[in-house]
Amino acid sequence: MKKVTYRNQISKVLGISLVVFLLSSISLFAQNEVVAEEPAATEDASSGDAVKGKQLFNQNCAACHALNRKMTGPALANVEARLAEDEGLDREWLYAWIKNSPGMIKSGDAYAVKIYNEYNQAAMTAFPTLSNADIDNILAYTVPVIDNGGEKETKTIPIVSNEPGISNEIILGALVLVFALLVMMLFLVNKTLRRIAEANGVVVADENAEERTPIWKAFAKNQFLVLCTVIFLLLGSGYFAYGWMMQVGVDQGYAPIQPIHYSHKIHAGTNKIECKYCHSSARKSKHSGIPSLNVCMNCHKSIYEYTGVAGEAPSQEDLANGYTNDFYTGEIKKLYAAVGWDEENQKYTGDTKPVEWVRIHNLPDFAYFNHSQHVEVGKIECQTCHGPVEEMEIMYQYSPLTMGWCINCHRETNVQVEGNEYYAKIHEELSKKYGVETLTAAQMGGLECGKCHY
Numbered sequence: 001m002k003k004v005t006y007r008n009q010i011s012k013v014l015g016i017s018l019v020v021f022l023l024s025s026i027s028l029f030a031q032n033e034v035v036a037e038e039p040a041a042t043e044d045a046s047s048g049d050a051v052k053g054k055q056l057f058n059q060n061c062a063a064c065h066a067l068n069r070k071m072t073g074p075a076l077a078n079v080e081a082r083l084a085e086d087e088g089l090d091r092e093w094l095y096a097w098i099k100n101s102p103g104m105i106k107s108g109d110a111y112a113v114k115i116y117n118e119y120n121q122a123a124m125t126a127f128p129t130l131s132n133a134d135i136d137n138i139l140a141y142t143v144p145v146i147d148n149g150g151e152k153e154t155k156t157i158p159i160v161s162n163e164p165g166i167s168n169e170i171i172l173g174a175l176v177l178v179f180a181l182l183v184m185m186l187f188l189v190n191k192t193l194r195r196i197a198e199a200n201g202v203v204v205a206d207e208n209a210e211e212r213t214p215i216w217k218a219f220a221k222n223q224f225l226v227l228c229t230v231i232f233l234l235l236g237s238g239y240f241a242y243g244w245m246m247q248v249g250v251d252q253g254y255a256p257i258q259p260i261h262y263s264h265k266i267h268a269g270t271n272k273i274e275c276k277y278c279h280s281s282a283r284k285s286k287h288s289g290i291p292s293l294n295v296c297m298n299c300h301k302s303i304y305e306y307t308g309v310a311g312e313a314p315s316q317e318d319l320a321n322g323y324t325n326d327f328y329t330g331e332i333k334k335l336y337a338a339v340g341w342d343e344e345n346q347k348y349t350g351d352t353k354p355v356e357w358v359r360i361h362n363l364p365d366f367a368y369f370n371h372s373q374h375v376e377v378g379k380i381e382c383q384t385c386h387g388p389v390e391e392m393e394i395m396y397q398y399s400p401l402t403m404g405w406c407i408n409c410h411r412e413t414n415v416q417v418e419g420n421e422y423y424a425k426i427h428e429e430l431s432k433k434y435g436v437e438t439l440t441a442a443q444m445g446g447l448e449c450g451k452c453h454y
Helices: 010-032 050-060 079-086 091-099 101-107 110-118 132-142 168-199 215-221 223-246 264-270 293-300 316-320 325-339 371-377 382-386 403-412 421-434 442-446
Strands: 002-006 035-037 145-148 151-154 158-160 202-206
Touching: 050 132, 079 091, 079 132, 091 101, 091 132, 101 110, 168 202, 215 223, 293 325, 403 442, 421 442
Parallel strands: 002 202
Antiparallel strands: 035 158, 145 151
């Protein structure tokens, strides 16, 4: 069997293909933005003062026009020369158009109607106060003149075309597909040639086979790659460490199991019990407070068992979670045991057992939050921070309660001005200062550090 040396041509071919690919990309992307040079003005630019024209252009034209690109209106670089060449229009037409464009559109002027339809049927503002000399100055500014060794010549300004074309994403996708097909074809050709060689008794040997080193050794010897990898790993580790530390103390979704199961879904949802009936201290205190068991007994002296919602059977989800009528009745019995209630004799025995409730919402000690300020003064609904409690079978922390979350609320929440005597004076002063009827909590000082940190 004849042995020949096989030189790996794939890398060379791929290299050439990559160059062709890049050149094709550059040429195609360049076609997507067409730059056309406008011809120089045919009239002498000295017929107007370009310096005065620039001032007039900025005062009257710059809001809708630019020299070298399309805005609300067309680009105005060399506009007179372009109209003369393309439409056969002279400066007199420009005088009439600039001074009374709506009138020319109504008169049926062909080019005036064409421009009107092209630009969303919005007529250009008329400038009857501009004289012919003013317009000459503006036109002189649209045809810049440069000094070339003492001789003045007209400068041609490129106009960037904004005409729609094939999007860059489609072109790039097509090129990537072509490149992938090229690589696949080269692979198949190489594989076919090897099979033909083997069928003819030719052994293809790679002359560089003996010189190859394991990838890990090559990587270890390349100090640049090692340095880049170490930097990447350090940055990645720092990113994930920062993300982990930012979650410290954020207990969103925390839903502990309480010693006595209390269903907000039944009490606040089905029975429509107001939140502040149980959490009464939220009206006058910084804390909402844990309701005392005596508040529970206001109702449960008479409600000693749970019979469900009248006319409704327990849902399959509740049954799957074990929330049956007997389950809720058993929780009521736990309440009786905790307060020392003799159900048979309808009296308290004095034998109480404290309930060790598990706290759910817990702000850091250095953060100050006043429930009464938000609930009574700000008229903020409990659900704003605590979520849809009327739907919660097990109470959980709905909001992240982070500093950024609170600040964002202060920036977006309007303070209720009407009928709020607490802020009557400061509302009036700030309304005069900011000139608005509604004020956000941030404008009322809700972003000051001392408001929450003391």
